[in-house]
Amino acid sequence: MSTGFFFDERCFWHGGGNYAGMLPVGGLVQPMNGGLPESPESKRRLKNLIDVTGLARDLDMRGGFEAAREDLLRVHPASYLDAFKAMSDAGGGEMGRRTPFGPGGYELAAVSAGLSVAALGAVLRGDLRNAYALSRPPGHHCLPDYPNGFCLMANLAIAIEAARAKGLADRVVVLDWDVHHGNGTEAIFYEDPDVLTISIHQERNYPMDTGAFTDRGAGAGAGVNLNIPLPAGVGHAGYLAVMDQIVADQIRSFAPDVIVIACGFDAAAIDPLGRMLATAETFQVMTQQVMALADDLCDGRLMMAHEGGYSEVYVPFCGHHVLQEMSGSTVTAPDPFGEVFPLRQPGPAFDAFVQTQIDAMRAAL
Numbered sequence: 001m002s003t004g005f006f007f008d009e010r011c012f013w014h015g016g017g018n019y020a021g022m023l024p025v026g027g028l029v030q031p032m033n034g035g036l037p038e039s040p041e042s043k044r045r046l047k048n049l050i051d052v053t054g055l056a057r058d059l060d061m062r063g064g065f066e067a068a069r070e071d072l073l074r075v076h077p078a079s080y081l082d083a084f085k086a087m088s089d090a091g092g093g094e095m096g097r098r099t100p101f102g103p104g105g106y107e108l109a110a111v112s113a114g115l116s117v118a119a120l121g122a123v124l125r126g127d128l129r130n131a132y133a134l135s136r137p138p139g140h141h142c143l144p145d146y147p148n149g150f151c152l153m154a155n156l157a158i159a160i161e162a163a164r165a166k167g168l169a170d171r172v173v174v175l176d177w178d179v180h181h182g183n184g185t186e187a188i189f190y191e192d193p194d195v196l197t198i199s200i201h202q203e204r205n206y207p208m209d210t211g212a213f214t215d216r217g218a219g220a221g222a223g224v225n226l227n228i229p230l231p232a233g234v235g236h237a238g239y240l241a242v243m244d245q246i247v248a249d250q251i252r253s254f255a256p257d258v259i260v261i262a263c264g265f266d267a268a269a270i271d272p273l274g275r276m277l278a279t280a281e282t283f284q285v286m287t288q289q290v291m292a293l294a295d296d297l298c299d300g301r302l303m304m305a306h307e308g309g310y311s312e313v314y315v316p317f318c319g320h321h322v323l324q325e326m327s328g329s330t331v332t333a334p335d336p337f338g339e340v341f342p343l344r345q346p347g348p349a350f351d352a353f354v355q356t357q358i359d360a361m362r363a364a365l
C-alpha cells in the first residue's frame with residue numbers, strides 16, 4: 001500500500017490582513033511584502049521540492065476536497081461557521097487573533113479541513129498505508145468558536161470526528177510536534193477519553209497561557225491529555241529523548257486505532273517563530289519512531305496534517321525527509337544545512353538539564 005499526499009492549489013491562495021510579520025501595519029510598523037509569517041511559500045515550496053526530486057512519483061497524489069458542513073458542525077458551532085461565511089462573502093476580515101482571511105476564505109479553510117478529512121478517511125478505510133495532508137490554513141490552535149494563531153478551522157479535530165462518526169475509528173492519538181502548543185486540539189478533546197492528545201512544544205511561546213504539564217484533561221478525559229513543554233534551545237537529542245522516554249509509552253498504553261500527527265516544522269533550527277534546534281533529520285527520526293509505534297499498535301495506520309513551519313527555505317527539506325520516511329522511497333533531498341545544524345546543537349550541560357526535565361515529567365506521570 002502507498003503513502004497519500006493530499007494537497008490542493010487553493011490552499012496556497014488563502015491570505016488576508018495587512019501585517020508585517022506578526023505586527024499589524026500602522027504607526028511605526030512599515031508595510032511589508034509577504035505579510036504574516038504564515039505565508040503560502042513554505043508549503044508551496046515543499047510541494048515543488050517533491051516534484052523536482054521525483055519523490056512525488058512515489059506518492060499517491062490526491063486533492064480537491066472541501067469538508068462537508070456536517071463534518072465542520074461536529075466541531076464548530078453553526079453560529080461560528082455562519083459568521084465566518086458571511087464575513088468571507090463580504091470580502092474577508094478577522095474574527096479572532098492573527099487569523100485574517102480574504103474573500104472566499106471560508107471555502108479555502110473548508111478545503112484545508114477537507115484534505116485532512118480525506119487523508120484520515122483513506123488511511124482508516126485501508127485505501128492507503130499512511131497519508132500526509134498539506135492543509136493550509138493550519139488548524140491546531142483553532143477553538144470551536146474562536147480562530148487564533150493563523151488557524152481558522154480545527155482541521156485534525158474535524159477529520160477525527162468525521163472518522164468516528166463514520167465508524168472508522170474509536171480511539172485516536174494526536175501527537176502534536178509543532179513548536180507551539182496545540183491548544184485548539186487540546187480544548188476540543190479535553191474531556192474525551194477516546195482521544196489522547198499529546199503536545200510537545202516550546203514553553204512560553206504561543207499561546208502564552210496554555211500548554212502546562214499539569215493540564216491532564218478533565219472529566220471522563222482526565223489523564224488523556226499530555227503537555228510536554230520544553231525550554232527554548234532543545235535540539236535533535238532532546239526531541240528524540242522525549243519521544244523515546246515519554247511519548248512512546250503513552251501511545252503504547254493508550255492502544256489507538258490510528259496515530260495522527262499535527263506536523264509543524266517550526267521547531268526547526270532557523271524558524272522565525274520558534275527557538276528550538278531540530279533538524280530535518282530530527283523530523284525524519286521522529287517519523288520512524290511513530291511509524292514503528294503504528295506498526296506495533298494499529299497496522300501502521302498513520303496520518304499527518306501540516307501545521308506550522310515558517311522557514312521558507314528549510315520547511316521543504318524537513319517535509320521531504322518526513323515524506324521519504326513515510327513512503328520508504330529512495331528519493332532523497334539532502335539537508336542543505338546538513339553540514340551546519342548538527343554542529344549547532346546544545347552542549348552536554350544543556351542536554352543534561354533537559355534530561356532532568358524529562359525525568360521530572362516521567363516521575364509525575
Ligand code: ZN
Pocket residue numbers: 178179180264266307308309
Ligand atoms: Zn506552530
